[in-house]
Amino acid sequence: MESFLNRYRNLSVLVAAILAQLVLLAYQVKTNNDVRLIRVWSVGAVTPLARWIEKGRSGVSHFFSDYFVLLEVREENRRMKAELDRIKMDNQYLRAELSTANRAESLAIFQKHSPSKTVAAHIIGNTTGTGAKVVIIDRGSNSGIQPGMAVITPDGIAGKVTKVFAVSSFILLVTDQTFAGGVISQNNRVHGTFKGLGYEGAGKIEHIQNEQKVDQGEWFYTSGDDRIFPKGLPVGEVTTVHQGKTEKEIYVSLSGFKNGLEEVLIIVEGVHVPIPDAPVTNQSVHLLAPPPADAGGISPAVQPLQTGPLSTDADRIKERWRKLGEQEHHIYGERGNGAPNYNTPAKAEAKPDKQ
Amino acid sequence: MTGFSEYREPVRKDRSSMFNVAVIIGISLLAILFRVYVSRFVPYLQYLELPLLVTVYFSLMWRSPIAGLLFGAAIGLAQDSLSQLPVGMFGIVKTLVGYFAASMSLRVDVGNPLLRLVLAFFFFFFHELLYWVLARALLGQALEFDVVRVLVLGILNAIVAVFLYQFLDRLRITG
Numbered sequence: 453m454e455s456f457l458n459r460y461r462n463l464s465v466l467v468a469a470i471l472a473q474l475v476l477l478a479y480q481v482k483t484n485n486d487v488r489l490i491r492v493w494s495v496g497a498v499t500p501l502a503r504w505i506e507k508g509r510s511g512v513s514h515f516f517s518d519y520f521v522l523l524e525v526r527e528e529n530r531r532m533k534a535e536l537d538r539i540k541m542d543n544q545y546l547r548a549e550l551s552t553a554n555r556a557e558s559l560a561i562f563q564k565h566s567p568s569k570t571v572a573a574h575i576i577g578n579t580t581g582t583g584a585k586v587v588i589i590d591r592g593s594n595s596g597i598q599p600g601m602a603v604i605t606p607d608g609i610a611g612k613v614t615k616v617f618a619v620s621s622f623i624l625l626v627t628d629q630t631f632a633g634g635v636i637s638q639n640n641r642v643h644g645t646f647k648g649l650g651y652e653g654a655g656k657i658e659h660i661q662n663e664q665k666v667d668q669g670e671w672f673y674t675s676g677d678d679r680i681f682p683k684g685l686p687v688g689e690v691t692t693v694h695q696g697k698t699e700k701e702i703y704v705s706l707s708g709f710k711n712g713l714e715e716v717l718i719i720v721e722g723v724h725v726p727i728p729d730a731p732v733t734n735q736s737v738h739l740l741a742p743p744p745a746d747a748g749g750i751s752p753a754v755q756p757l758q759t760g761p762l763s764t765d766a767d768r769i770k771e772r773w774r775k776l777g778e779q780e781h782h783i784y785g786e787r788g789n790g791a792p793n794y795n796t797p798a799k800a801e802a803k804p805d806k807q
Numbered sequence: 808m809t810g811f812s813e814y815r816e817p818v819r820k821d822r823s824s825m826f827n828v829a830v831i832i833g834i835s836l837l838a839i840l841f842r843v844y845v846s847r848f849v850p851y852l853q854y855l856e857l858p859l860l861v862t863v864y865f866s867l868m869w870r871s872p873i874a875g876l877l878f879g880a881a882i883g884l885a886q887d888s889l890s891q892l893p894v895g896m897f898g899i900v901k902t903l904v905g906y907f908a909a910s911m912s913l914r915v916d917v918g919n920p921l922l923r924l925v926l927a928f929f930f931f932f933f934h935e936l937l938y939w940v941l942a943r944a945l946l947g948q949a950l951e952f953d954v955v956r957v958l959v960l961g962i963l964n965a966i967v968a969v970f971l972y973q974f975l976d977r978l979r980i981t982g
Contacts, residue, residue, distance in 0.1 A: 461873070462872040462873055462876075462906070462910075465872075465873050465876060465877075465905075466872070466876050466902070466906050469876055469877070469880050469902050470899055470903070473880070473884075473895040473898045473899045473902065474895070474945075476893075476894060476897035476898075477893055477894075477896070477899075477945055478945075480893040480894065481893060481945065481946065486894075487888075487894045489895055490884065490887075490888045491888045491889075491894070493888070494885060494888035494889050495888070495889065497842055498839075498840065498889060501832075501840070502840075502843060504842055505844055506844075509848070513897065543977045575847070576844075576845045577843040577844045577847055578842070578843055578844070578846050578853065579889050579890045580839060580842040580843060580858070580886040580887075580889045580890045580897070581890035581891050581892055584890065584891050584892070584893040586890070587820065587847070588843070588889075614891060617822060617889070622891060624891060629950065629951075630948065649846070650951075652850075735906055741949075
């Protein structure tokens, strides 16, 4: 036996190594447990490093992006003094800080208006899986995060928490091929299952029969059936609808990834909300305030009337001149009759004032 | 039936390269961190399988199947621990890659850039195929295996590997 192992030493070590890992895999799959110790070590080692790198990158990125914008301005003002440059550099640093603050502020505004209780988190890295859409965030069990919690952005759903460590967590993005969630269409209230396609920006809706009605451009929202996402969160807009063999082939453009994915919100306590009737709009439309009741400066006599035969100013002037003509016995268009005195107040106009 | 271990190892084993332990650990960590961090901001770089390329390189240069498979297992398990899937998937794949790469190096001149290109391409394809098989067989995941995509990525990784290996050659302990 010993000579056999010596002779096939390399192969023996290989078989042992493979078997050990197979047993490890089988244990995890069978018991649905994780080899927590190894992961905690690895994530614990990587998270602080990734966080520092991310902070540095974010700061440098904002600093330089703003600085280069300013360079164009500086080209127009080449005579600026070196002292002014130094002050600008200081200014850019402050701008970078402000930019970060603005992003955080928009997230905070959404947090404030969202009925669900959420925790904001920053994405600090990707995981190492091949083709997997899983990211690492800088919040973990210390912040109350638990596996299975929904992850959203102000624009829509983003993913769900899969693994939680002390100060970091893994988020399975909705674009991952293994992701699935319950959805409902906005207009026809058709229930389906959202699935990721493995690439960003798009997903597909499954389990909708050909007989059911789904229109292009229609929005899908979370249905709350999956017990992950609260009902009423936007998922995406239908871009393509095809009839399949038995089920429709529906593709949607995801709304949650529109503005990139740097900060996310984890729903700690979800609240179901009704599906909105109006379609989601991306651009806010500015509406003027209604006009005041008194249109100051314009005399009541010339104010447009909304009812009756005299509906325009031209009609009103024509009627006034007709009455003026009758009052002065003037026939318009007749030669040698002269012109009426247009400054004479018409009797018909004076009547309402007296009453 | 003969195993790789039965080849006459001493033929090229005397040409095995030595590396500083700090270099080995540092390069491995950088390769994994690259996957974790850089690919997030440059999405195209997520297709660069640096841990695999590093595994192939050290296995080729050490010319020891045991060292190769242990290194592959270590870097694979580290990669597993930072991934969503159960620990062991990348471990098994990279263990086999390390073993076969080291076994191959006993028979060929691993300093030739063209051969490195071919080997890097071959092992990338092998890695992806084996991972796909394991994911389907052991985890029951219905992942797609796009052959054309893997071939294209294999070529890109192989090209990167040639330049990466030239850089890593400079970190060898000489003398």
